[in-house]
Amino acid sequence: MRDGSEGGGTARGQRLVRADWIEAARGALVAGGIASVKVDRLAAGLGVTRGSFYWHFVGRSELLEALLRHWEATNTAPMEQAVAAAGPDGHARFAALVRLWIDEVAFSPAYDAAVRDWARHAPAAAAAVRRIDDRRIALLAGIFADLGYAGTDAFVRARVAYFHQVGYYALAIREPHARRLDLMPYYYRALTGLEMPPHVRGITGSVSDDGRSRLRKTVRTGERPKGRRAK
Amino acid sequence: MRDGSEGGGTARGQRLVRADWIEAARGALVAGGIASVKVDRLAAGLGVTRGSFYWHFVGRSELLEALLRHWEATNTAPMEQAVAAAGPDGHARFAALVRLWIDEVAFSPAYDAAVRDWARHAPAAAAAVRRIDDRRIALLAGIFADLGYAGTDAFVRARVAYFHQVGYYALAIREPHARRLDLMPYYYRALTGLEMPPHVRGITGSVSDDGRSRLRKTVRTGERPKGRRAK
DNA sequence: TCGCTGCCATACAGTGTTGTATGCAAACGG
DNA sequence: CCGTTTGCATACAACACTGTATGGCAGCGA
DSSP states (O other): OOOSSSOSSOSSSSSOOHHHHHHHHHHHHHHHOGGGOOHHHHHHHHTSOHHHHHHHOSSHHHHHHHHHHHHHHHSSHHHHHHHHHTOSOHHHHHHHHHHHHHHOSSSOHHHHHHHHHHHTTOHHHHHHHHHHHHHHHHHHHHHHHHTTOOHHHHHHHHHHHHHHHHHHHHTTOOOOHHHHHHHHHHHHHHHHSSOOOGGGTTTTTOSSOOSHHHHHHHHHHOOOOOSOOOO | OOOSSSOSSOSSSSSOOHHHHHHHHHHHHHHHOGGGOOHHHHHHHHTSOHHHHHHHOSSHHHHHHHHHHHHHHHSSHHHHHHHHHTOSOHHHHHHHHHHHHHHOSSSOHHHHHHHHHHHTTOHHHHHHHHHHHHHHHHHHHHHHHHTTOOHHHHHHHHHHHHHHHHHHHHTTOOOOHHHHHHHHHHHHHHHHSSOOOGGGGGGGTOOSOOSTTTOOSOOOTTOOOSSOOOO
């Protein structure tokens, strides 16, 4: 029945390996939540029967464990790498994170949100998510310390920035990429309490103007920003 | 079998009404997510059989619709009432919201988070959540306008404050109430860009000092903190 | 070529949940 | 006091999903 060309998700020809099942499970998790990660549906999607699954895994719970480890191993490393690659400057480090969040390529907020939903009623997943959250908040707190904030202020601002990002994805807001870039200086100001310096403005690859000329006028005057806006 | 005293959730003696089932569904939703809102478990919890349920409702989906309307009708009104009761002052209005979020009595963040999880894979729930979110963000944007922020700045700060709150509950952080009160001035500063004025300090019932002595310098929007604290 | 192993198909059993049909008892209006 | 309605119990049918047992086939090494 299977000829290697009809099928579902395997990237390498005929037979499946564990990674194929995990990838299929990831797709199902993101698309429909943990409740839709079912053995029979995954098998149908991969073009095999459940017999294959029970050869690769002892049961469904083992697949879920592997999926959780996959998320923990893949979806937070890009953040730390991007920050490390940005050098020592606090503004550059923060801007690197923001770019990662907006671009959504190396880091998948949908994967993140799906695991977070899962974690709300699965203790094992909750423990993994808590570990990851603590790491990310610590990363952000270091950046705010670099930006000149002391102890508790750095910690609270790190939380605000991180919770804000989690909430943004939790609301599943759909905005054009250009719109998000246009709002960048406003978010930068609200989250850091500082103006976005010129040397990080190019980092986000903003297509519109710098937004700084607008923001000087709008911050206290009540004028609406002029110039072209994305919808 | 049922004698009105053994049972589950009904508040009024013998027979059940629709509201009893909805309240039971709400409890199950908060405790275990929408996947645990099952007719047979609710019936067992209420001390009746499923036959009762199918008399009050045509099916499970009708219960879920009623539950969604219940959330939409009950869990956002306290916010608007608290803000309205706080008078015209922007600081007082914002502080009233914060108190509501911290106290968690009139407003139930657990109910909120459970519905939000549900909404991630149920279009009808997603539509309701989006309506509520828009209302709340508009409410916050009005407060930030009262605090002196113009157009886009007020909107972005409203989003940051609201997303932050959603993210906080999404992470299911457990902190002592006193700790949250102690951090209040820091959050107030980070979220509003302004110092917490004396006349709203008592509103939250904070027991310790305001944290202002620990603050090294003002962090008003646009003003760069002096000194660099690389950690 | 022979036997072994990896990978999968098939068939069967069991559980959890929904929905439906019908019966039964208590409450209620005449 | 009786018939009707209300609220629930019981029994049955159907589906979705998990897990197990077993058989078969292709490929590979000796």
